[in-house]
Amino acid sequence: MVLSNLNLLNIRLIAPEIILICTALILLLLDLLVKRKETVAFVGVIGTLLSAYVNFKICALGWSGSILAGMFIFDGYANFFKLIFYINIILTIFISLKYMIIEKASFGEYYALLLFATSGMMIMSGATDLIVLYLGLELMALSTYVLVGLMRRQLRSSEAALKYFFLGAFSSAFLLYGISLTYGLTGTTNLREIAASLQTLNLTDSPILFLGLIFFIVAFGFKIAIVPFHMWAPDVYEGAPTSITAFMSVGPKAAGFAVLGRVLFDAFGDMQVQWAGILAPLSILTMAVGSIVALAQTNIKRMLAYSSIAHAGYILLGVITGTPEGLTSTMNYLFIYAFMNIGAFAVVIMLRSEGFKGEDLSDYEGLAKSHPLASALMLIFMFSLTGIPPTAGFIGKFYVFMEAIKAGYVSLVVIAVIFSVVSAFFYLRVVMYMYMKEPKGEVALTTSAPMGFVLAVTALTTIIIGVFPSYLLNFARFSIPG
């Protein structure tokens, strides 16, 4: 890269990421100086908001484009995902405050790592070069490994971190292998140039490149937890601090879809037939395993882990279509999923109190009697995850189903709707426990103002998008040109 490319005017397009990383570094220092971890969290939120402000100010000014010699791009697609990441981190910080104290794992590094992970995701969403993509992915992954194992006194937390690390490292190796195969054939790591050389070198039928493509799908499949690369998810989701589970079920998944979409559409757009052929059976498998295995879970975190696997299957439908609208439907789904899933996890966290884990489904028995409001919110999230109108979950599903049918995958959609009925059963079971059983004992909820804020935001968004989806749809649509 020539140095003259690095002029300051271009730097402004990665200012959001820079601000976020600087904030994270400040947090690390701040942690040494202040005792109250809430202060650290507060500064973290300010930094995130500043970064978000700068990001969308740049948007509003109409600046966009490719920088750093075409390695990084600031476009609507990346911005849409960044919005998801910003929402994800802010909501996560709010639900963590009290929870991490209860878990006796309230470290300042926690917030710094959240910021690092988020900046990694942002880099992923804007990466147009495989090397930058890898960089972002590793930044995200390494931070999350630590976050998962933060409750170091708990065996299952450490186990989860180790498991996640090993399998994550494994998937990184696949990614690197894929990158090197692609580089070997095309001589470039830039996505656009790969696409160009696919045509000029006539590589679309090359078996080696196909192998490279498979490696990409495997690597990203780990991040978005599709079957058969989902093995880590239930254990990690269960072992990690619940706030991190919420964070992980949305952020890295969305980031994984961001790079999956970017790589498949931008670089391998001409091989749509091939990758759709790989992804279609995987999505069926994902929906099937996620929905069916979730039926047998008694731990709510594990259940939500399988539910998030199943959702990855539905979200994948939008990618499979290979159309820009299909990708839009995927993004739309992820946005909605962020709210309903974090909302559900927020309720799970509320049940955790000093000396009470509150992770078992039976802990929800009769919750509606003692805590009607919390139960009503959980009810909304559960029905939304099922995809019952008038909640946002329905809009998300409807959109991907619509696009998949438009692209001709009718039988795939029929299978998907059948599994969404299967999944209804375990979501309903939570509602059933809350409303239709008698309470066994007194369950105390741990409430706080930030928690209330998160619940209000997520529940209202879930309902409002469900009834008036237009704004979100337009926003998602304008994020993708053409």
Next chain:
Amino acid sequence: MEDIILNQLNYPILTVTVFLPVMGALLILFMKNANLIRWTTLIVTVGTLIVALPLLNNFDKTTYKMQFVEEHSWIPSWGINYFVGIDGISILFIFLTALLSILCVLVSWKAIETKVKEFHIAILIMEAGMLGVFVSLDFFLFYIFWEAMLIPMFLLIGVWGGSQRIYAAIKFFLYTLVGSVLMLVGIVVLYFYGGKTLDILVLSKLSYPFGLQCWLFLAFFAAFAVKVPMFPVHTWLPDAHTEAPTAGSVILAGVLIKMGAYGFLRFSIPMFPDATKFFIGPIFMLSVIAIIYGALVCFAQKDFKRLIAYSSVSHMGFVTLGLFALNPQGVEGGILQMLNHGIITGALFLMVGIIYERTHTRMIDDYGGFAHVVPWYAGFFMVFTLASIGLPGMNGFIGEFLIIFGAFKVKKLLGILSAIGIILGAGYMLWVYQRVFFEKLNPNYKTSGHHSVWDLDFREVITVVPLIVFVFWIGFYPNTFLSYMHSSVEHLIKNMDANAVAGKEYLIVQYIKEIFGWF
């Protein structure tokens, strides 16, 4: 637009009617006092009925077109509108829904003691959903109402129901959801076929290739057949009806299961005429099986509510038989029978609920000789029993007569078989009446002094009297109600004949080829 008449009134009457209950639900969200909640719900449901009344006066009976139409852009990027309107087929269901909702509140006055607020919110949301289904003219809107209803109904059964309530609630939910999601796929296919619109009127006018029609017909059939319910997907119904609280049973039997038949009438028959004709044989068969099987199973029931639930299967068999007879008598009879069944079965469930409040048992063996202790109750019950049997002069007779007439015109055997169902119906209803009200008084209840069963009180009389009025009104002068349907039904049948591929003789092989060509 040639198929609609803009709203004759200068305010959005349908929107107000549909969303008034939602407003009521939001209002009682902030209430604490149980009696205040009950009164508010009652006022809101009565208000909804009153608000809807101008529909009756201003309705133009001479046209099949959609009336009181409102159309607003809703999700422009998908071409989806908030589009509501009613015609002769849907208008009467609005009033059935509004009326039964009021009665549901009344009958639950004392029966519901726990989670009063949630119960009444569920009832109100339910009412809004049901009204919404009958007025929607956009598939997306329709589907939202159709599915949104599942949530309150699931809670009604599961929270306030009987001992097997959880099983029944989940079974109900999953059965209906399977059907609905398949319909959803069908809706999306229609959306793209019709050029990205979900306007029901536009989609009804298109003609679809035969193979596609068959698939779509089956997708919609999955949703509607479960809802009706037709044999053999009826098994959720006895459980749900039996375990639901009285109000839930009344709504289920009175309105909810009518939506399946309404769906056939509004979507399947006009949109897929060729497929309708293709599948008509199996549908007749299933209808007749439902009529006779449902009636026979009634004889074996020990549980009073279960008996009425199975009688619904039988009666709804008549409805589907009438609708698919596709002649004016059959279709009008089918629609009228839907109303009748809503009134009669709704009333029977109300009555059983009333006696359950006193005895806390639903087993027929635990009753006996009640005519001695609760004569008024027995008298009212007799009226509904006879109406259910189809005694001339009462509403059941008119509906069943028209249906059998219509079926007879199609095929004599159908008329004969369905008539057997009526005979069986008289059998089980009179037999159960005998076991509950005559014979010796069950020793569990004393005849003199302190009764453990007491007769109807004022509130309960108020609850059932409106239904008795309709039993006789429809029975003696059905034209009040039939006159609303004539034009719409006539249009439906005319359209059916026009749209069907005339004189196209198909070989079965050709049929199958064309159907699978679309897969």
